[in-house]
Amino acid sequence: DIQFMNAGGVLFGVKDYVPALESYIAKYNADCNFFHNLVSVDGEAKKATFxxxxxxxxxxxxTVDFDMMHVCPPQVAPDFIRVSPLADAAGWVDVDQATLRHKSFDNVWSLGDVMNAPNAKTAAAARKQAPVVADNIVADIAGRSPVAAYDGYGSCPLTVERGKIVLAEFGYGGVLKPSFPSFLVDGTKPTRAAWFLKEKMLPPIYWQAMLKGKEWMAKPEKIQIAAE
Ligand SMILES: Cc1cc2nc3c(=O)[nH]c(=O)nc-3n(C[C@H](O)[C@H](O)[C@H](O)COP(=O)(O)OP(=O)(O)OC[C@H]3O[C@@H](n4cnc5c(N)ncnc54)[C@H](O)[C@@H]3O)c2cc1C
Incomplete structure (x- = not known):
């Protein structure tokens, strides 16, 4: 008997991926409970209160009984960021969502989970943000305006069963941003190709390409400047 509790009101924030996820909710005979926010757990008695x-x-x-519980805590920035002048009211580093430059401190740039651009916080997002920040810092050192823009790309490989993944890839506003043509990987469906990608291909891409700065697929969009 699987109970899925979610503090929000939807299964997943980008609607194109919801049907695939709903089919697994049905397959696993799980109940979805929205607007449920976990407030306390009695481990001894195996009771959770929402x-x-x-x-x-x-x-x-x-209050709900449980045998096994998997909890995802709310996302927060580290304390030293939350209390610093770099943070917005919610505690994240306050950046321009395209250039990733700090909104009040011109010499500060930020990327990854800690900043407040409205993208899905994923390593896939940080991978695309790194060259944007790098190009913009190089331009800034040369006395020029930012040249690269981040489009909000993020990716959530949603493991739905052993051997199959729903590969959600999207940018700002929930716009789908598939890395591959749909005949190779249809991100809106559970596929073995997406599992293969995550299991076999992403580790070497991470270790050999991303961490070494060799990334032909993570080139940033250039900002169009009217007259320069
Ligand atoms: C269970 C789980 C599964 C995930 N799966 C995926 C996935 O399949 N695909 C994907 O793209 N993303 C995935 N993510 C998200 C991904 O892990 C993060 O988006 C990514 O790690 C963010 O990178 P970051 O460098 O911004 O932050 P982090 O990786 O959090 O790095 C921040 C670093 O700062 C260090 N730090 C903190 N405070 C201090 C301090 N005071 N001094 C010095 N160092 C400090 C921390 O120890 C940490 O090492 C997953 C996350 C989780 C939790």
Whole structure:
């Protein structure tokens, strides 16, 4: 008996991937419970308590029995960032979402999970952000304006069963950004190709290419400058 609890109101934020995920909810006979926010766990008694805050209804507390629980904590920036002048009200480094330059401190650039661009926080996103920040710092040192823009790309390989993955790839505004043509990997469907990509191809791409700065597929978009 699988219960899926989610503090938000949707299964996944980009609608194109929802049907594939819903088919697995049905396959595993799982119940989806939205607006459920975990507030306490009694490990000894194996009980979890949720504050349920559905729109236009009074919040209520619900306690559920469990045998095994998998919890994903809320995302937060490290304390030394949260308390620093670099952070926005929510605690993330406050950057321009295209250039990744700090909004108030011109000599600060930020990338990865710690900053507040509205992308999905993934290593795949940081991979695309690195060359944007690098190009823009080089331009800044040369006295020029930022030259590269980040498009919000992020990727969530959603493992749905052994051997199959739904490879969600999208940018700002939920725009789909597939890396491969759909006959190779259709990201909206569970595929063995996506599993193969994650298991066999991404590790060498990470170790041999990404970490060594050799990345032909992560070239940033150039900012169009009217007159220069
Ligand atoms: C379970 C799980 C599965 C994931 N799966 C995927 C996936 O399949 N694909 C994908 O693309 N992404 C995935 N991600 C997301 C990915 O791991 C992150 O987006 C990525 O690691 C962010 O990189 P980062 O360098 O910005 O931050 P981090 O990797 O968090 O690096 C920050 C570093 O700063 C260090 N640090 C913190 N405070 C200090 C301090 N005071 N002084 C010095 N160092 C400090 C930390 O120890 C850490 O090493 C997953 C994340 C989780 C948790």
């Amino acid at each position: 504050k349920v805050a559905k729109p236009e209804t009074d919040p209520e507390m619900v």
